[in-house]
Amino acid sequence: MSAGMAIEVLSLPKQVIIPISQHIGAPATPVVAKGDKVLVGQVIAKSSGFVSANIHSSVSGTVASLDAVLDSTGYKRPAVTITVEGDEWLPEIDRSADLKTDINLSAEEIIAKVNEAGIVGLGGATFPSHVKLSIPKGKKADVLIINGVECEPYLTSDHRLMLEKADELMVGILILKKALGVERALIGIENNKPDAISHLQKVAAKYKGIEVYALKVKYPQGGEKQLIKALINREVPSGGLPIDVGTVVHNVGTAFAVYEAVQKNKPLIERVVTVTGKNLPKTANYMVRIGTPISHLIESVGGLPEDTGKVVNGGPMMGKSLNTTDAPVTKGTSGVIAFPEKESMRSEVKPACIRCGKCVSVCPMGLEPYLLNRLSQRKMFENLENERALDCMECGSCSYVCPANLPLLDYIRLGKAEVNAIIRARKN
Amino acid sequence: MNKLLAVSPSPHVHSGESTKRLMFNVVLALVPALAVTLFYFGVGALVVTAVAIVSCLLFEFLIQKYLLKVKPSVTDGSAILTGLLLAFNLPSNLPWWIVVIGALVAIGIGKMSFGGLGNNPFNPALVGRVFLLISFPVQMTSWPLPVESRMSYIDAVTGATPLAIVKEGLSKGTSMSQLAEQIPSHMQLFMGTMGGSLGEIAAFALLIGFVWLLFTKVITWHIPVSIMSTIFVFTGILWLINPEANADPIFHLLTGGVMLGAIYMATDYVTSPMHPKGMWVFGVGIGVLTVLIRVWGAYPEGVSFAILIMNAFVPLINRYMKPKRFGEEVKRNG
Numbered sequence: 001m002s003a004g005m006a007i008e009v010l011s012l013p014k015q016v017i018i019p020i021s022q023h024i025g026a027p028a029t030p031v032v033a034k035g036d037k038v039l040v041g042q043v044i045a046k047s048s049g050f051v052s053a054n055i056h057s058s059v060s061g062t063v064a065s066l067d068a069v070l071d072s073t074g075y076k077r078p079a080v081t082i083t084v085e086g087d088e089w090l091p092e093i094d095r096s097a098d099l100k101t102d103i104n105l106s107a108e109e110i111i112a113k114v115n116e117a118g119i120v121g122l123g124g125a126t127f128p129s130h131v132k133l134s135i136p137k138g139k140k141a142d143v144l145i146i147n148g149v150e151c152e153p154y155l156t157s158d159h160r161l162m163l164e165k166a167d168e169l170m171v172g173i174l175i176l177k178k179a180l181g182v183e184r185a186l187i188g189i190e191n192n193k194p195d196a197i198s199h200l201q202k203v204a205a206k207y208k209g210i211e212v213y214a215l216k217v218k219y220p221q222g223g224e225k226q227l228i229k230a231l232i233n234r235e236v237p238s239g240g241l242p243i244d245v246g247t248v249v250h251n252v253g254t255a256f257a258v259y260e261a262v263q264k265n266k267p268l269i270e271r272v273v274t275v276t277g278k279n280l281p282k283t284a285n286y287m288v289r290i291g292t293p294i295s296h297l298i299e300s301v302g303g304l305p306e307d308t309g310k311v312v313n314g315g316p317m318m319g320k321s322l323n324t325t326d327a328p329v330t331k332g333t334s335g336v337i338a339f340p341e342k343e344s345m346r347s348e349v350k351p352a353c354i355r356c357g358k359c360v361s362v363c364p365m366g367l368e369p370y371l372l373n374r375l376s377q378r379k380m381f382e383n384l385e386n387e388r389a390l391d392c393m394e395c396g397s398c399s400y401v402c403p404a405n406l407p408l409l410d411y412i413r414l415g416k417a418e419v420n421a422i423i424r425a426r427k428n
Numbered sequence: 429m430n431k432l433l434a435v436s437p438s439p440h441v442h443s444g445e446s447t448k449r450l451m452f453n454v455v456l457a458l459v460p461a462l463a464v465t466l467f468y469f470g471v472g473a474l475v476v477t478a479v480a481i482v483s484c485l486l487f488e489f490l491i492q493k494y495l496l497k498v499k500p501s502v503t504d505g506s507a508i509l510t511g512l513l514l515a516f517n518l519p520s521n522l523p524w525w526i527v528v529i530g531a532l533v534a535i536g537i538g539k540m541s542f543g544g545l546g547n548n549p550f551n552p553a554l555v556g557r558v559f560l561l562i563s564f565p566v567q568m569t570s571w572p573l574p575v576e577s578r579m580s581y582i583d584a585v586t587g588a589t590p591l592a593i594v595k596e597g598l599s600k601g602t603s604m605s606q607l608a609e610q611i612p613s614h615m616q617l618f619m620g621t622m623g624g625s626l627g628e629i630a631a632f633a634l635l636i637g638f639v640w641l642l643f644t645k646v647i648t649w650h651i652p653v654s655i656m657s658t659i660f661v662f663t664g665i666l667w668l669i670n671p672e673a674n675a676d677p678i679f680h681l682l683t684g685g686v687m688l689g690a691i692y693m694a695t696d697y698v699t700s701p702m703h704p705k706g707m708w709v710f711g712v713g714i715g716v717l718t719v720l721i722r723v724w725g726a727y728p729e730g731v732s733f734a735i736l737i738m739n740a741f742v743p744l745i746n747r748y749m750k751p752k753r754f755g756e757e758v759k760r761n762g
Contacts, residue, residue: 074435225754225755229754235754235755235756236755237755238753238754238755238756240755304431308431308433309433309434310433310434310435310436310440311433312438312440314438316438316439316440316441317438317439317440317441318438318439319438319440320438321433321434321435321436321437321438321440322433322435323433323435324433325433337440339440343440343441344434344436344440345434345436346436347442350446350447350501350504352544352545352546352547353546354447354450354506354545354546354697354698355546355697355698355700355702356450356697357697357701357702357703358445360702360703360751361648361703361704363751364754365753365754365755366751366752366753366754366756367751367753368702368703368750368751370702388753391753391754391755394438396438396439397439399439399442400439400441400442400443401443401445402445403445403446403447403449403450404446404447404546405442405446407437409437409438409439410437413437
């Protein structure tokens with residue numbers, strides 16, 4: 001719906017709320033106090049470990065509070081609230097639109113820069129990018145994979161980025177290649193985006209060692225493991241990481257952020273967010289400062305229609321429904337979707353599994369959701385572990401196809417939590 | 429923004445697929461075969477089908493409402509389908525009260541005693557059919573002749589089915605070439621001009637329904653194809669060894685409810701395996717058992733028994749025939 005909408009820069013809100021934990025790993029430690037003046041790009045919370053990420057101010061203004069606020073997860077979590085005053089940037093950030101193609105930094109310097117800039121996986125997983133670039137001893141990557149699949153339907157932020165920032169993206173990929181020491185980079189795009197495929201193919205020809213591949217449209221093609229399988233036919237072993245099969249996967253949004261960090265000195269303070277929904281007055285792709293309240297995005301498209309029943313942060317299959325639109329955009333927010341009332345409620349659950357096997361045939365991990373559902377309901381968690389419940393990536397395909405409308409994924413999630421607890425107990 | 433928003437775990441969208449839609453697509457797939465059977469068996473076919481469907485619906489409703497005391501779910505389409513399939517497995521001159529007994533056994537014992545839809549280990553329609561076959565062997569093996577009996581019900585002109593003719597003849601030492609005049613040609617079998625149960629006669633109509641089921645993705649091809657290919661290969665080998673003592677494989681495929689069983693009965697979701705690998709084991713098992721019963725057993729046909737026997741193995745098959753887990757084998761050929 002929003003694929004044809006060019007990326008617009010969203011106006012600044014009056015206030016931003018920047019959670020100190022927007023990534024997988026340890027929350028960052030705040031380094032500002034109430035009343036401090038901050039500039040755009042200034043570090044406001046420092047990374048507190050290897051798997052953690054710096055948090056920067058996305059606006060200039062005064063720190064209003066360091067209290068916990070309701071974020072998109074529905075929990076109150078510590079965040080830095082900043083009252084916006086003007087738009088003053090740190091002087092070292094290059095804000096020009098010029099394309100800088102020369103890469104002057106060494107691999108170590110690039111990784112340090114990515115770490116410094118607080119870049120995390122922008123596809124939605126928000127895993128700190130510098131960790132993925134630091135290949136553990138004894139492992140080796142021979143190919144870099146760039147995810148241009150757009151993890152979920154409805155979302156178009158990556159699509160727009162590929163169309164509008166192709167050159168920057170390519171330089172970002174060259175930088176990632178240099179950091180990893182690999183020769184080849186493959187970009188995978190689903191073939192429902194022919195414009196992005198042909199455009200990137202044209203642009204990629206100018207750069208060395210970047211190939212663009214069209215992939216079958218098949219949710220969840222944008223899942224890391226599925227993408228690796230589709231592009232280079234390697235299967236990441238159960239419980240393993242892509243590096244175990246010699247590859248590293250980064251999202252196109254991440255590659256663009258890496259370009260800006262390394263070539264322009266710009267930390268991760270904004271990202272592209274799709275705003276869409278059937279009954280919204282208009283749909284849009286916005287370049288949004290991190291911390292902008294989601295309500296500000298919604299007002300920019302004309303406000304929520306009367307019959308809105310649910311607002312989702314992320315995609316329709318894996319996104320989280322918000323209990324308040326005051327929650328801020330974070331590094332992992334790829335989209336905001338408003339659902340009309342009648343699509344917001346679960347429809348009635350039919351009494352029985354008719355054992356049609358559709359969940360088994362759609363599971364991208366080769367699991368048997370009907371069985372996991374049953375084992376979880378009966379609290380047979382040991383069996384659940386043996387049936388590889390932890391391989392489930394919660395893509396939602398099983399619940400989506402179930403003709404009896406069973407909440408398969410709900411029970412599988414529940415079971416996974418129990419299995420994880422059992423495993424932790426075993427280790428202690 | 430004071431409005432309350434709904435909060436629920438993902439996914440937030442659904443395919444819109446429903447049990448009801450799946451069931452009605454199967455019913456729709458059976459419409460061509462129903463038309464053919466009404467053409468050949470006329471009044472009798474109409475009475476048997478109507479009685480079977482109405483009594484299945486009624487028994488499901490009554491048992492759910494008064495015995496199980498749950499909200500009746502007769503509108504999900506599964507009882508209609510059971511009734512239709514039961515009728516398709518009966519001769520068109522079967523007295524109506526026997527049909528009612530069949531429906532009671534199918535729904536009451538075959539389905540509801542196990543807990544209703546989704547829990548029954550055996551195909552309910554086949555449970556009903558086999559119960560009737562054993563309890564009323566005479567009525568259940570008198571087969572009205574097509575066309576001739578169009579305007580009659582109980583008093584229809586009957587004759588033996590092609591398979592019974594072959595079984596009877598071969599057991600008396602008659603050779604296939606001597607029997608050739610008595611049995612219909614392949615073309616007649618394909619078009620349904622033969623004696624038999626309501627739904628087993630017209631292979632072409634059943635195949636049209638098969639295409640519809642594949643097109644609407646209600647079933648996959650695995651079970652029907654594995655059953656038919658097994659029967660074809662097994663009877664083909666026997667026929668090649670001695671064409672005088674064995675019917676040819678095409679004859680076997682077109683008679684005795686192979687098409688009906690393979691496409692509509694064996695593919696019943698509840699009583700068939702969940703995964704294609706298991707479906708192959710299931711299908712091959714049905715094929716082999718069918719041929720064993722036909723060639724060496726007491727009954728001229730054998731699809732119903734073969735399916736019921738393999739139904740019993742489904743839990744075991746599901747346990748050992750797992751889908752290939754992602755990441756099970758690490759390939760390095762990029």
